[in-house]
Amino acid sequence: MPPTDLLGLERRSIRSRLGAVLQEPGEQRPSKATAKSEARNATIGAWQARWQATSKAAWTGCVVPDLGRWLGRTVPWVPLTFHMAQALTGHGCFQWYLHRMGMATSPRCWQCADDSDTAEHTLFQCVYWEGFREALTSRLGHRPNTIDVSDIIYGPVFETLPLDPIDKQAVLIEAEEVFKLFYRMVENILTTKEDEERRRQAAERPPNSPN
Incomplete structure (x- = not known):
């Protein structure tokens, strides 16, 4: 708001x-x-x-550059889940962020050893999560990337929608389907990543140490 x-x-x-x-x-x-x-x-x-x-919130500014379009988005107005909020802010189970907060010893990606495990790296670049991108890749016709995010979460500009009701509905349905696939991709990647992070931390914890 x-x-x-x-x-x-x-x-x-x-x-x-x-x-x-x-x-x-x-x-x-x-x-x-x-x-x-x-x-x-x-x-x-x-x-x-x-x-x-x-100069703050650089990642959020990158994926949500136009506040007017965000407020007037034409995809469903669904609540931002915990994981979607992480994806749009970059604050979450990303080693770059955890290292910045003093909660990790390195910003490197545990899955592919890239130097900087940011939200962008996890969602769009890390080859470890490629399987979770397949459905969205197929729908878009190319591998999803950062540039795609704003159009996916905004939906088409209302003023540019076709005047014909049937054509208009078709465009909105397609935008909604792409939006759902993006939402699902984010949820699946970050849920799995958090589970793996918990298991890794548990494996590193000394025996008989408190949880």
């Missing part, structure tokens, strides 16, 4: 516009719906400017 300070400005703008004294003869006060819509567009614009300027 938008930052709280921008939401505060948005509410203030709506109250101001709806309560403003009309200055010109025949001037009409905007409807509440119009005032809300225009204020929200201004909020999204200000939020987008901050999002592009920040």
Whole structure:
């Protein structure tokens, strides 16, 4: 959701516009719906400017670069699962992140020994997880990569959808199917990876040590 300070400005703008004294003869006060819509567009614009300027959350900014499209996505609005949140933030069972947090001795990938086990590496590059990518690869016609993510999680731009209802429905159904396959890929990779990480840690734990 938008930052709280921008939401505060948005509410203030709506109250101001709806309560403003009309200055010109025949001037009409905007409807509440119009005032809300225009204020929200201004909020999204200000939020987008901050999002592009920040040096934080680099991975999330890479896969969710356009906040307007994220808020207006045309794929199903399903809750972000624990693993999907990890995939979009890069904060999870990734050795690069765990090493950065002081929870791992190295950022290297345990599965393929790559130098940096990031979310991008795990989801799209590590050959160990290739089998989990097969269904999405088949649907896309190419191996999924980082560039694909935003279009998959946004869905097609609403204004570009076909006018014909049948064609429009077909495009939306295809986008939903691709989105589901991506969701399933993320869940399967990260669930399996976490299970393997637990087993590895258990194997390294000295006998009779506390859990």
